[in-house]
Amino acid sequence: MELLLEGKAVSKYIKSKFEEKLNKLEKKPKIAVLTLNPDDSNMAYIKKIEKNCSEYGIGFILSITKTEQDFIKELNKAKESKEITGIMCQQPLPRSLFNEINTIPLEKDIEGITHESLGKVFVGEKNINIPCTSKAVIETFDFYNIDLTGKNVVVVGRSNIVGKPLIPQLLEKNATVTVCHSKTQNITDILKMADVIIMAIGRAKFLKKEMIKEGAIIIDVGINFEGGKICGDVDFEDVKEKAYAITPVPGGIGVVTNTLLIENIINSARRD
Numbered sequence: 001m002e003l004l005l006e007g008k009a010v011s012k013y014i015k016s017k018f019e020e021k022l023n024k025l026e027k028k029p030k031i032a033v034l035t036l037n038p039d040d041s042n043m044a045y046i047k048k049i050e051k052n053c054s055e056y057g058i059g060f061i062l063s064i065t066k067t068e069q070d071f072i073k074e075l076n077k078a079k080e081s082k083e084i085t086g087i088m089c090q091q092p093l094p095r096s097l098f099n100e101i102n103t104i105p106l107e108k109d110i111e112g113i114t115h116e117s118l119g120k121v122f123v124g125e126k127n128i129n130i131p132c133t134s135k136a137v138i139e140t141f142d143f144y145n146i147d148l149t150g151k152n153v154v155v156v157g158r159s160n161i162v163g164k165p166l167i168p169q170l171l172e173k174n175a176t177v178t179v180c181h182s183k184t185q186n187i188t189d190i191l192k193m194a195d196v197i198i199m200a201i202g203r204a205k206f207l208k209k210e211m212i213k214e215g216a217i218i219i220d221v222g223i224n225f226e227g228g229k230i231c232g233d234v235d236f237e238d239v240k241e242k243a244y245a246i247t248p249v250p251g252g253i254g255v256v257t258n259t260l261l262i263e264n265i266i267n268s269a270r271r272d
């Protein structure tokens with residue numbers, strides 16, 4: 001491996017623009033975070049966001065709801081509030097709430113998850129909130145000056161928050177894009193032709209050296225726990241000699257994702 005694609009460096013660069021953006025705001029950003037399932041892992045994530053928000057003077061309100069009715073009530077309050085500039089609904093949530101989440105106004109959709117936001121990503125509209133993890137991948141390419149023009153880029157995973165929103169963003173970078181998923185046949189043959197592989201499946205250490213070509217660039221979005229340790233979808237130790245560049249886990253895409261959520265929050269306050 002010649003290049004370790006460290007998220008910290010990308011994140012530091014993005015953060016360097018925050019102060020100027022915050023100073024230009026007429027209104028203080030304040031977000032409402034809604035959860036229906038306050039288990040340890042969800043709460044740990046929410047606490048992290050709260051800490052990141054406090055670092056930038058961003059207001060933070062947490063609503064822990066017990067029923068779907070309560071969730072909808074709190075969501076409606078946040079939608080109508082003049083003070084709240086952004087809304088985050090902690091996933092996973094029951095499918096029955098998807099229609100409600102879809103009613104978050106464009107300017108308050110800090111995660112970029114409504115159909116309206118996603119539709120705008122697909123037609124390449126600027127100045128909108130893009131799902132943070134997918135954007136973190138693109139910001140990493142930009143920061144390390146990785147030109148995707150004409151490259152065979154294979155995305156593994158087709159979720160609405162990572163795999164799918166990556167498609168238009170990679171096309172915008174002039175990549176040739178292939179998307180694989182759990183029903184893809186002969187995935188190794190496809191991966192071996194890739195100049196760039198983006199793994200987002202949630203399967204610990206799935207990608208091995210036999211599955212990549214020499215000099216491939218590997219982006220690991222996965223966050224998994226194995227033997228009490230955090231690891232990605234890539235077997236880092238196995239792949240590192242053959243790949244040209246890799247994002248580590250932890251310390252890769254996750255760090256950038258958290259920073260981009262703050263960027264989306266600032267952008268939402270600007271649009272209000």
Ligand code: NAP
Pocket residue numbers: 133156157158159160161162163180181182183184200201202203221222223224253254255257258
């Ligand atoms: P998800 O909604 O569960 O989607 C997983 C995708 O992977 C699906 O499209 C699934 O295919 C595909 N898949 C599963 N097993 C596969 C296999 N063996 N071969 C090929 N494709 C396979 O997951 P997600 O929310 O996109 O998250 C993916 C990973 O990224 C998870 O580890 C998650 O923790 C991590 N993540 C990280 C960040 C970050 O900040 N770094 C943020 C979000 C998520 P089907 O569609 O056919 O089922």
